[in-house]
Amino acid sequence: MAEFLQLVFSGLTVGAVYALVALGFTLVYNASDVINFAQGDFVMIGGMGTVFLMAAGLALPVAAFIAILAAVLVGLLLHRLAIEPARGASPVSLIMITIGASIFIKGVAQLVFDKQFHSLPAFSGTAPIAVGGATILPQSFWVIGGMLVLVLGLWLFLERTLIGKAVLATAANRLAARLVGINVTVVLALAFGLSAAIGAIGGILVTPITLTRYDVGTLFALKGFAAAMVGGMGNPIGAVVGGLLIGLMEAFGAGYLSSTYKDAVAFVAILVVLLVMPQGLFGRRSVERV
Amino acid sequence: MPHTAARRALRAAAVIGSFTITSALTIGPSSAADPIKIGSVLSATGPASFLGDPEQKTLKLFVEALNKKGGLMGRPVELVLYDDGGDANKARTFATRLIEDDKVVAMVGGTTTGTTMAMIPVFEDAKIPFISLAGAIEIVEPVRAFVFKTPHTDKTACQKIFEDMKSRGITKVGMISGTDGFGKSMRAQCMKVIGDYGITALVDESYGPTDADMTPQLNKIKNTAGLQAVLNPGFGQGPAIVTRNYAQLGIKLPLYQSHGVASKSFIELAGPAAEGVRLPAPALLIAEKLAADDPQKPVVTEYKKSYETATGQPVSTFGGYGYDGIQLLVGAIERAKSVEPQKIRDAIESTKGHVGTTGLYTMSPTDHLGLGTESFRMLEIKGGDWVPAEVK
Numbered sequence: 001m002a003e004f005l006q007l008v009f010s011g012l013t014v015g016a017v018y019a020l021v022a023l024g025f026t027l028v029y030n031a032s033d034v035i036n037f038a039q040g041d042f043v044m045i046g047g048m049g050t051v052f053l054m055a056a057g058l059a060l061p062v063a064a065f066i067a068i069l070a071a072v073l074v075g076l077l078l079h080r081l082a083i084e085p086a087r088g089a090s091p092v093s094l095i096m097i098t099i100g101a102s103i104f105i106k107g108v109a110q111l112v113f114d115k116q117f118h119s120l121p122a123f124s125g126t127a128p129i130a131v132g133g134a135t136i137l138p139q140s141f142w143v144i145g146g147m148l149v150l151v152l153g154l155w156l157f158l159e160r161t162l163i164g165k166a167v168l169a170t171a172a173n174r175l176a177a178r179l180v181g182i183n184v185t186v187v188l189a190l191a192f193g194l195s196a197a198i199g200a201i202g203g204i205l206v207t208p209i210t211l212t213r214y215d216v217g218t219l220f221a222l223k224g225f226a227a228a229m230v231g232g233m234g235n236p237i238g239a240v241v242g243g244l245l246i247g248l249m250e251a252f253g254a255g256y257l258s259s260t261y262k263d264a265v266a267f268v269a270i271l272v273v274l275l276v277m278p279q280g281l282f283g284r285r286s287v288e289r290v
Numbered sequence: 291m292p293h294t295a296a297r298r299a300l301r302a303a304a305v306i307g308s309f310t311i312t313s314a315l316t317i318g319p320s321s322a323a324d325p326i327k328i329g330s331v332l333s334a335t336g337p338a339s340f341l342g343d344p345e346q347k348t349l350k351l352f353v354e355a356l357n358k359k360g361g362l363m364g365r366p367v368e369l370v371l372y373d374d375g376g377d378a379n380k381a382r383t384f385a386t387r388l389i390e391d392d393k394v395v396a397m398v399g400g401t402t403t404g405t406t407m408a409m410i411p412v413f414e415d416a417k418i419p420f421i422s423l424a425g426a427i428e429i430v431e432p433v434r435a436f437v438f439k440t441p442h443t444d445k446t447a448c449q450k451i452f453e454d455m456k457s458r459g460i461t462k463v464g465m466i467s468g469t470d471g472f473g474k475s476m477r478a479q480c481m482k483v484i485g486d487y488g489i490t491a492l493v494d495e496s497y498g499p500t501d502a503d504m505t506p507q508l509n510k511i512k513n514t515a516g517l518q519a520v521l522n523p524g525f526g527q528g529p530a531i532v533t534r535n536y537a538q539l540g541i542k543l544p545l546y547q548s549h550g551v552a553s554k555s556f557i558e559l560a561g562p563a564a565e566g567v568r569l570p571a572p573a574l575l576i577a578e579k580l581a582a583d584d585p586q587k588p589v590v591t592e593y594k595k596s597y598e599t600a601t602g603q604p605v606s607t608f609g610g611y612g613y614d615g616i617q618l619l620v621g622a623i624e625r626a627k628s629v630e631p632q633k634i635r636d637a638i639e640s641t642k643g644h645v646g647t648t649g650l651y652t653m654s655p656t657d658h659l660g661l662g663t664e665s666f667r668m669l670e671i672k673g674g675d676w677v678p679a680e681v682k
Contacts, residue, residue, distance in 0.1 A: 003509055006539070010505040017502075117527040119559050126562065128538045135538055209534075210502030211527045211559060219500050255506035259496050260469070262506075 002133025007255040008248065009131075013140040013209065015247020016147040017043075020202030021224025022231060022239035023151060024195035030158070030171045030234050031191035034094045038078060038102040040221030041109075042199025045071040047212035048109060050204050051118040060121070068200045074105065075196025079189050102217065109214035122208040139208045146205045150198055151240050158236065167191060171234075226266040230273050232283025241281060245269075325368035326361075326629050328353075328619065329394035331384045331409065332423075332612075333401035336376030342401040344597075344609030345423055346371065349398065351600050352616050362623055370394055374405055381405035385412040395629045398615040400424050410437055419622075419635045421615040423608070426475065430658040436635055438658045440614040440648060441607075442572070442665050444472075444523075447549045448480035450570040450666040451521060452487040454679070460518040460544070464511040465491045466532060468524035470499035472550050476523035492517055497528060504528075505535045512541050519543050525550035530559035537563035544568065549666065552607075557674055568679050570666035574610045574647045576676050590647050607648070614646035 024039040049067030054060060082097050089097075123142050128135035158164040169177040170187045178184050203212065210216075223246060231242025246266050254262045273280060330349055333342035353369045361367055370392045372384035381400070388394045389412065396419040400406035403426040410429070413420035413436055422429050422439040429439045455463065467477040473496075484491060493514045495507040511520060520543055522532050529551045536545055545567050547556070552571035557564050573580055577590040593613050594605045621644060622637035623629060641660065644651040649665020670679040 003513055006509045007506055010503050010509075014503050116555060117530070117559055119530075119561070128540065130540075135540060137538055206502070211530065213527070216500070251503075251506045254497075255509055259507045262501065263498050 003255065005132050006134035007251045009134055009136040009140060010255075011248035011251030012244060013136075013143055013247070014250065015227075015244035016144045017202055017206045017210070017220065017243070018223045018227040018246050019147050019240045019243025020150065020198055020205075021220050022227035022243045023154060023236060024199045025224060025228040026234055026236055026239045027154065027167075027191050027195040027198070029228075031167050032083070032094075032188050033091050033171065034083065034098065035091075035225065035233075036078075036192070036195065037095065037098045037221050037225070038105055038217075039195060039199055039224060040217030040219070041102050041105040042071045042075060042196045042217075043203035043206075043220045044109060044212060044214060044217040045074060045105070045196075046200025046203030047120070047207035047216070048113045048118065048203075048214065049200070050207065051120055051212065052113055054120070060123070064204045067204060068197050071196040071200030071203075072193045075192040075194075076189055078196075079192035083188070083192070084185065102221065106215050106217065113214055115214060117211045117213045118207075119211050120204070120207040137209065139205075143202075143205045143209070146201060147240070147243075150201065151236055154194075154198070155236050163187075163190070223266050226270045229270050229280055232280025235280070235282040238280055238282030323365040325366045326363075326623070327368050327370055327392055327394045328616070329370045329372075329385075329388035329392060329397040330399035331372045331374050331381050331388065331397070331405065332399050333376040333381075333405060334371075334373040336374075338376040338402045340606075341423075341608040342373070342376075344601075344603075344606045345399075345401060345612035346373075347601050348593075348597060348609040348612040349616055351596065352613060355596070356620065362620060363627065363629075367620075374401075376402060376405070378404045378408035382408045382412060385409040389413070389416045389418055394418065395631055396619050396623075396634050397421070398423070398612065398619055403429065406439075410434065413437065417635075418631045419619070419638055421619055421638070423611040423615055427479070433656060433658050436631075438618070438638055438653065440618065440646065440651075440659075441611045442549075442648060442661050443659065444476040444479040444548075445483060446661060446663055447570045447666060448476065448483050448523075449486075450663045450668060451480075451546050451548075451568075452484060452489055453663055454568065454570075454668045455489060455519055455546070456487045458519075458544070461489050462492050462516050462518050463489055464493040464495070464514060464517045464520045464543075466495040466497065466504065466507055466511060466520065466522050468499055468526070468528045469496050470525055470528075472525035473499075473523050473528070476548055476550070480521065480523060497524075497532070499526060499528060501528065502531065503535065504532050505539060508532065508535050508539055508541065512539055517543055519546060521546045521548075523548045523550070527559060530556055533560040533567060534563045552669075557671060562674075564671045564674075567671045569669055569671075571669050571676070572607050572610065572648055572665065573667055574605060574607050576667065576669065576678070577605075579676065579678065585645050585650065586647070589645050593647050610647035614648050614651070617646060618644060618651060 021039055028036040046067050049070050050063045053063035053066055078101050082101050122139045124138045128137055166182045166187050170184050227243035227246045228239050231238025250262050250265045253265045332346050334346040353367050357366050374381035398421045400409055400422040403424045406422040406424040406429055420437050425441050427443040427445055467473045493511050497504050522529050529547050547567055547569040549570050552575055573586045574590045577594045580587045597605045622634050626633040626637035639653050641651050641653040649661045651660040653660040668679040669676040
């Protein structure tokens with residue numbers, strides 16, 4: 001039982017990060033049908049930015065806030081300089097642009113920061129908390145709690161505010177959205193900025209546990225993408241469920257089967273989902289209305 | 291035809307002329323002798339630059355200092371340096387150039403195992419001694435007549451760790467290894483020698499080089515009955531996360547890390563969880579903490595001081611490999627009293643008790659590395675710093 005619980009804690013902590021990255025995917029996908037593979041790099045900017053601002057003498061909250069702003073700025077620039085000029089290109093071309101942007105961001109990060117691994121101090125101590133024979137770090141609660149707050153906030157934003165509805169409307173039909181007076185460009189920029197902020201917050205929350213480096217974004221992007229696919233691309237609740245599922249499957253796979261195939265779990269999950277239920281667990285069925 | 295021949299002769303004359311002028315300028319009128327040419331192909335840029343850059347700086351510094359002291363056998367030493375950027379193809383091209391165009395008498399270089407393995411056939415064919423600075427044991431096993439190396443191997447590190455375990459009465463261990471090149475290679479080497487020490491591995495777990503959480507694997511280790519210690523061969527951030535998760539799960543068994551994380555950044559990343567962790571490390575990292583009568587103390591302190599004052603950067607073991615390589619070569623040339631490659635080779639092979647930054651070298655026809663387990667010091671992390679681990 002203790003072993004099972006330990007694997008659950010491990011899976012939930014890691015899964016919460018995947019869920020945050022998947023949320024970022026969801027938001028941008030909802031607004032623009034683009035899958036933004038630079039999403040993982042926002043996680044890196046959040047973590048690395050905070051590390052270096054703290055090293056420059058700033059307090060953790062201040063450093064974290066500035067790092068989030070920096071990530072938002074990068075997100076907006078990505079939209080303005082890379083996505084917006086290619087407006088009208090096919091989604092596949094846009095996805096390739098985001099992969100290029102991701103490589104570019106990593107390159108710049110190597111120069112602006114460095115190539116070493118870095119860590120942040122845990123927000124509320126490092127003494128593990130014992131629960132039923134297993135242990136969990138206080139920082140894990142920050143990660144899981146932060147994820148829940150963000151997903152709830154995002155859900156409220158999309159479903160309960162006019163701007164959120166505008167985002168959804170833009171995703172549904174860009175031309176129609178424009179005809180009813182929605183400024184599509186602003187909505188898209190908003191989606192990129194928000195997803196960057198979510199990624200950066202995730203990065204700041206997990207860095208005390210997972211450490212960070214200029215190139216950690218790639219793996220987060222891949223796992224987060226798997227999570228978004230499993231949950232159903234475009235659904236915030238699906239992103240969270242997908243992220244936690246992938247995290248748990250990885251932990252159980254490594255704990256009960258073999259740690260050799262841990263990374264394969266996420267990718268096997270994508271394949272299974274694509275074969276069995278291409279719309280994901282919570283995805284909208286793509287029905288063409290005539 | 292006669293026209294081009296004349297032109298070629300002219301050009302050659304010009305080249306020779308300019309060469310004499312420059313050498314006269316740099317060396318001064320006192321030494322008219324030909325320089326002794328030593329070749330070096332290093333990965334000073336590219337992905338392995340963290341190894342190659344300190345090696346290049348060290349070789350340059352050493353040769354500069356040597357020439358200031360009057361050179362070697364009254365002749366100046368010229369270091370012919372090429373940068374392969376970590377590319378094995380380029381390394382091979384440069385190796386050929388060193389032999390055919392530059393006519394070097396010996397070579398100290400080969401930053402990575404890949405570049406070294408690519409250059410070995412070139413030097414073996416030309417019968418020119420080649421002292422490699424790369425890690426893998428395959429470079430000197432099987433022994434090749436003209437190939438030597440200075441860095442200790444993973445096998446030596448494994449032996450050191452198992453020696454320490456044996457002295458503490460540990461016979462049953464758990465392994466958790468990274469699946470990166472370093473972790474894989476060291477795990478394989480450890481598994482080869484583990485039986486020699488009467489130790490058995492009850493569990494053998496692994497983790498990916500970019501994994502962020504190793505609690506599932508460590509949980510398995512925690513639930514394995516009868517374990518007395520855990521060994522973690524790995525490089526990069528993995529061992530730091532293993533160490534943190536180890537403390538999180540409250541595992542009380544001694545934890546051994548490898549020389550792959552023998553750097554200050556490991557202590558910083560692992561934080562308080564690193565307390566009590568043991569690992570083998572070269573003497574260079576704890577230069578100030580070595581006992582006053584330690585045979586390596588003068589060598590490592592001198593190298594550390596001269597490198598750090600000249601470059602303003604902290605010393606690394608990689609530069610130390612270069613320092614040992616060029617010292618072994620210079621010592622061999624002095625003993626051979628000749629710059630004939632065959633005689634230099636014989637002299638390197640007969641090196642006895644040479645004190646280097648990495649360890650004490652004693653070469654033989656069957657051992658072209660010549661380092662024993664005493665080249666590693668067992669360290670323990672206490673109070674956020676290294677201390678020599680007492681053997682109980």
